[in-house]
Amino acid sequence: xxxxxxxxxxxxxxxxxxxxxxxxxxxxxxxxxxxxxxxxxxxxxxxxxxxxxxxxxxxxxxxxxxxxxxxxxxxxxxxxxx
Numbered sequence: 001x002x003x004x005x006x007x008x009x010x011x012x013x014x015x016x017x018x019x020x021x022x023x024x025x026x027x028x029x030x031x032x033x034x035x036x037x038x039x040x041x042x043x044x045x046x047x048x049x050x051x052x053x054x055x056x057x058x059x060x061x062x063x064x065x066x067x068x069x070x071x072x073x074x075x076x077x078x079x080x081x082x
Contacts, residue, residue: 004052012044012045015037015044021033023036
């Protein structure tokens with residue numbers, strides 16, 4: 001199953017090579033074509049990072065009723081020096 005981020009990873013080289021190649025064939029200078037293609041690739045990455053953020057598991061109401069995981073901190077009693 002192809003996810004959103006798999007598509008984004010495919011669009012990055014496609015935009016860099018494909019768009020710059022098409023714009024070069026269309027008559028745009030290579031420097032300008034690479035700049036435009038790079039801008040599109042950065043836009044795809046920015047959308048994936050900041051608009052559709054990669055998040056972990058989402059807590060639901062049923063998850064919140066469970067007790068939190070135990071702390072890894074070890075509780076010790078004070079030492080009696082008598």
